[in-house]
Amino acid sequence: MAAVVAGKVLDVPDFPKPGIVFKDLMPLFADGVAFRQVVDGIVSYHGAGSFDVVAGIEARGFVVAAAIAYATGVGVVPIRKAGKLPRATHSASYALEYGEATLEVHQDAFVGGQRVLLVDDVLATGGTGAAALELVERAGGVVSGFTVVMELGFLEGRKRVAPREVHALLTV
Ligand code: AMP
Numbered sequence: 001m002a003a004v005v006a007g008k009v010l011d012v013p014d015f016p017k018p019g020i021v022f023k024d025l026m027p028l029f030a031d032g033v034a035f036r037q038v039v040d041g042i043v044s045y046h047g048a049g050s051f052d053v054v055a056g057i058e059a060r061g062f063v064v065a066a067a068i069a070y071a072t073g074v075g076v077v078p079i080r081k082a083g084k085l086p087r088a089t090h091s092a093s094y095a096l097e098y099g100e101a102t103l104e105v106h107q108d109a110f111v112g113g114q115r116v117l118l119v120d121d122v123l124a125t126g127g128t129g130a131a132a133l134e135l136v137e138r139a140g141g142v143v144s145g146f147t148v149v150m151e152l153g154f155l156e157g158r159k160r161v162a163p164r165e166v167h168a169l170l171t172v
Helices: 003-006 026-030 030-044 060-072 127-138 157-161
Strands: 010-013 021-024 055-056 077-083 091-098 099-107 113-123 142-151 165-172
Touching: 003 030, 003 165, 010 142, 026 030, 030 060, 030 142, 030 165, 055 060, 055 127, 055 157, 060 077, 060 113, 091 127, 099 127, 113 127, 113 157, 127 142, 127 157, 142 157
Parallel strands: 055 077, 055 113, 113 142, 142 165
Antiparallel strands: 010 021, 077 099, 091 099
16 A cells, blocks of 8 residues: 555655655646545545544645545535634644644534544644544544555654554554
């Protein structure tokens, strides 16, 4: 699985600003065979039936989250950047590898106690993941797992989301 991801992710130096090597997952998403392997790999790691809903982090997390939700017959909840959700939200601000951001989720996004699989494309410093995990819980969800397609191990994002576990298909 790591080789499938590694073979389809492109390094884009100095995007979105100098010094950042952006991991572009678009070639992976665009390849039907590789994308299905990634989605199936995540489902089989966590086990269909171990979650009641999938939450995806804007924007590339939406792509993977929706596919997992469809494959397992559950719903999908978006965790969005500030100002995009139309009704009452919980919000959490955090520092990024490149800048600052705020994430939001609808206050009624989850039925109390619903088991939530959280999904994103890349774990870098872990700020995004930590904020999203907090939002899931504040909105009444129970985190059953957190998966990323790819982890930048040298940024030690795992430490930031600890004691939560993160599953990554590929760590570089
Ligand atoms: P972080 O909060 O530092 O863990 O950043 C993770 C979020 O920012 C994810 O939603 C990623 O999509 C994005 N991100 C951060 N760094 C990168 C990178 N080097 N390449 C691609 N996406 C990144």
